[in-house]
Amino acid sequence: MARPSNALKSPRRPRAGGYVIGVDIGASNLRVALATMKGSLVGKWRASTKESASPDVVIQQIRAGVDELLAQCSVRRECLRAIGVGAPGVTDASSGVVIATSYLRGWKNVPLRDSLESAVGIPAAIENDVKLAAIGEHWCGAAWGLSDFVFIAIGTGIAAGIFVNGQLLRGGGAAAGEVGYLIVPGTSEVPVKPGAAGSLESTISGEGIRAQWQRLQKNKNAAATTLDATEIFELARRGNRDATDVLQRTARILAYAVYNLSVVLNPALFILGGGVGRSRVLLAETQSILKQYAEPSKPRLALSTLGEDAQLLGGIRLALDRADAGAAR
Amino acid sequence: MARPSNALKSPRRPRAGGYVIGVDIGASNLRVALATMKGSLVGKWRASTKESASPDVVIQQIRAGVDELLAQCSVRRECLRAIGVGAPGVTDASSGVVIATSYLRGWKNVPLRDSLESAVGIPAAIENDVKLAAIGEHWCGAAWGLSDFVFIAIGTGIAAGIFVNGQLLRGGGAAAGEVGYLIVPGTSEVPVKPGAAGSLESTISGEGIRAQWQRLQKNKNAAATTLDATEIFELARRGNRDATDVLQRTARILAYAVYNLSVVLNPALFILGGGVGRSRVLLAETQSILKQYAEPSKPRLALSTLGEDAQLLGGIRLALDRADAGAAR
Numbered sequence: 001m002a003r004p005s006n007a008l009k010s011p012r013r014p015r016a017g018g019y020v021i022g023v024d025i026g027a028s029n030l031r032v033a034l035a036t037m038k039g040s041l042v043g044k045w046r047a048s049t050k051e052s053a054s055p056d057v058v059i060q061q062i063r064a065g066v067d068e069l070l071a072q073c074s075v076r077r078e079c080l081r082a083i084g085v086g087a088p089g090v091t092d093a094s095s096g097v098v099i100a101t102s103y104l105r106g107w108k109n110v111p112l113r114d115s116l117e118s119a120v121g122i123p124a125a126i127e128n129d130v131k132l133a134a135i136g137e138h139w140c141g142a143a144w145g146l147s148d149f150v151f152i153a154i155g156t157g158i159a160a161g162i163f164v165n166g167q168l169l170r171g172g173g174a175a176a177g178e179v180g181y182l183i184v185p186g187t188s189e190v191p192v193k194p195g196a197a198g199s200l201e202s203t204i205s206g207e208g209i210r211a212q213w214q215r216l217q218k219n220k221n222a223a224a225t226t227l228d229a230t231e232i233f234e235l236a237r238r239g240n241r242d243a244t245d246v247l248q249r250t251a252r253i254l255a256y257a258v259y260n261l262s263v264v265l266n267p268a269l270f271i272l273g274g275g276v277g278r279s280r281v282l283l284a285e286t287q288s289i290l291k292q293y294a295e296p297s298k299p300r301l302a303l304s305t306l307g308e309d310a311q312l313l314g315g316i317r318l319a320l321d322r323a324d325a326g327a328a329r
Numbered sequence: 330m331a332r333p334s335n336a337l338k339s340p341r342r343p344r345a346g347g348y349v350i351g352v353d354i355g356a357s358n359l360r361v362a363l364a365t366m367k368g369s370l371v372g373k374w375r376a377s378t379k380e381s382a383s384p385d386v387v388i389q390q391i392r393a394g395v396d397e398l399l400a401q402c403s404v405r406r407e408c409l410r411a412i413g414v415g416a417p418g419v420t421d422a423s424s425g426v427v428i429a430t431s432y433l434r435g436w437k438n439v440p441l442r443d444s445l446e447s448a449v450g451i452p453a454a455i456e457n458d459v460k461l462a463a464i465g466e467h468w469c470g471a472a473w474g475l476s477d478f479v480f481i482a483i484g485t486g487i488a489a490g491i492f493v494n495g496q497l498l499r500g501g502g503a504a505a506g507e508v509g510y511l512i513v514p515g516t517s518e519v520p521v522k523p524g525a526a527g528s529l530e531s532t533i534s535g536e537g538i539r540a541q542w543q544r545l546q547k548n549k550n551a552a553a554t555t556l557d558a559t560e561i562f563e564l565a566r567r568g569n570r571d572a573t574d575v576l577q578r579t580a581r582i583l584a585y586a587v588y589n590l591s592v593v594l595n596p597a598l599f600i601l602g603g604g605v606g607r608s609r610v611l612l613a614e615t616q617s618i619l620k621q622y623a624e625p626s627k628p629r630l631a632l633s634t635l636g637e638d639a640q641l642l643g644g645i646r647l648a649l650d651r652a653d654a655g656a657a658r
Contacts, residue, residue, distance in 0.1 A: 090625060100625075146501075147501075148500055148501040160593075162593070164493055164494075164498050164500075164505075165493075165494070165496050165498070165499075167494050169493050169494070169594070170494075170595075171477055171493075171594055171595025171596065172475075172476075172477040172595055172596055172597035173595050173597075173626045174595070175592075175595040175625045175626045176493075176593065176594055176595040177593065177595075178592050178595070178625045179592060179593060181588075181592040181624065181625060182589050182592055182593075183513060183514060183585050183588060183589060184512060184513060184514070184589075185512060185513070185514050185518050189514050189585075191621040191622050191623070191624070192622075192624045193624070194623075194624055196624075198592075198624070198625075256512050256518075259510075259512060260511050260512060260513075260589060260593075261593060263504075263507050263508060263510040263511055263527075264489075264491070264505065264506065264508060264511075264589075264590060264593055264594070265498070265500055265505055265593070266499075266500025266501055266502050266503070266504040266505040266506075266507070267500065267501055268501035268502075292520040293520050293521075294520070294523075295510065295520070295521045295522070295523055295525075295527070296419060296429075296504045296507045296510060296527075297502045297504045
């Protein structure tokens with residue numbers, strides 16, 4: 001059967017011309033990016049989000065960000081093709097609903113995709129923010145070309161974006177990858193209450209690491225209790241004993257989590273991302289523990305190459321796919 | 330484009346007539362089954378395998394089993410279409426190689442598929458035995474119609490067959506689902522040596538449960554040290570205190586493993602199989618612990634409906650697919 005001649009000449013035709021928007025709704029920051037249909041970034045915008053931010057407020061912020069980027073970059077609104085948005089928390093990409101989030105209070109069964117389409121006036125797609133970062137790393141980061149990998153984000157919280165057989169793993173209830181709830185030796189075994197941090201998360205997220213450190217300092221009546229995880233790891237690198245304790249405990253618990261994930265999924269690579277996860281000191285310590293855990297197969301670790309742009313680039317990728325799907329309808 | 334008229338009349342034509350063979354190479358038993366192209370079992374054969382059985386010996390046993398089944402069921406050899414075989418240990422289905430197994434000593438990088446094709450003279454496909462059981466449960470057992478589920482076999486060893494997005498999860502190195510190596514509170518944290526049982530396995534497999542029991546009885550100089558896991562669970566049901574200790578410890582460790590898998594994969598269902606895993610007493614105790622672990626989503630447990638036939642039926646399913654693939658070439 002002959003195909004229409006224009007399709008033969010330009011199979012990618014829907015992408016020619018136009019722009020897409022990528023958005024990351026973080027626990028403390030909202031970031032918006034404008035990109036061409038080839039995925040090149042042309043502008044970024046950022047605002048702070050509060051824990052109390054309602055969905056309506058966040059959607060208005062996104063709209064303001066889009067307006068400002070269009071003005072800054074002299075792009076007409078009619079040239080926008082789609083918007084891809086990452087939300088913190090359990091997100092059902094197929095129905096476009098944010099089911100629950102422990103960061104932005106009051107977000108429960110929020111129909112974010114439909115609200116965005118109404119507010120911004122273009123096709124929208126949404127995804128969990130860490131899964132979005134994994135999409136970004138797969139598209140143009142550390143996971144490029146890999147069909148089986150795990151992206152672990154360690155920051156305010158802990159979660160993973162998992163690819164198996166070349167596809168994002170979402171699970172039966174959209175809650176796959178919520179590895180902040182893992183129970184391993186060294187974490188709490190007490191069942192977690194709704195909305196509270198998971199066992200792994202409460203021990204080795206940014207907050208968890210700070211709490212470990214503060215417990216050690218309290219007993220010694222020392223002053224430096226306001227350090228964050230990265231500063232504590234830096235102290236450890238310089239030989240501070242308490243900081244080394246915290247680093248080693250954190251690395252061991254992270255190593256158990258990575259080993260367990262490896263045993264279940266056998267991915268080609270683990271990518272550490274997020275503000276805390278991107279620490280070279282933590283990577284080295286975790287790798288040295290994991291060296292001993294080589295059965296049935298040795299887990300391989302690397303740092304995120306996209307850094308804090310992983311989510312935004314994932315959002316742009318999601319928007320490009322949404323634009324293509326819209327054009328094909 | 331017009332299709333050949335015979336294809337239109339009978340799209341399933343390759344299956345009309347003929348038989349397939351399903352095989353389960355277990356740690357202690359070798360089982361062979363003959364089935365029609367519609368998947369109905371017409372005969373079964375069984376022999377014992379020894380830990381020391383070499384690949385050549387096992388292949389000869391399979392050949393003998395096939396010969397006997399053909400004679401018993403008055404089926405001519407020319408009617409055989411394909412053979413699907415499950416092997417204990419890490420198995421690369423795509424290359425047809427058994428990479429390593431801790432049960433059958435000396436099996437390392439065995440090209441089982443090619444050897445079988447030579448010995449039996451029909452197209453062959455191989456798979457890890459627990460993954461094969463998951464294929465069986467998905468085809469006609471407890472996982473029928475589910476795209477995301479985990480089959481956990483607890484017997485001599487522990488492993489899982491995992492389906493995500495409707496596909497079997499194999500992992501980058503064919504070692505996905507080796508959950509016998511999971512490290513959770515209550516298991517050993519010591520790195521496992523090559524060929525040795527994993528942390529979870531050495532605590533709550535059939536052998537692990539017996540060891541737990543024997544440790545308790547040794548201190549008391551009691552007689553009943555030869556009980557197996559099922560008998561110990563039965564004693565617990567009847568109120569024996571030591572047996573209840575073993576049951577509760579086993580159930581708690583299993584609950585942590587299931588919870589961790591749930592947090593990573595978010596499957597619709599967990600299916601417990603294998604000689605130990607099919608215990609109703611263990612199921613009830615594990616479910617009662619898991620009731621408390623409801624965040625981010627409550628794991629749902631059920632027993633295997635195919636029982637010890639799960640692997641064999643998976644083998645038949647694999648052989649039917651192999652026959653179809655062969656006919657389509």
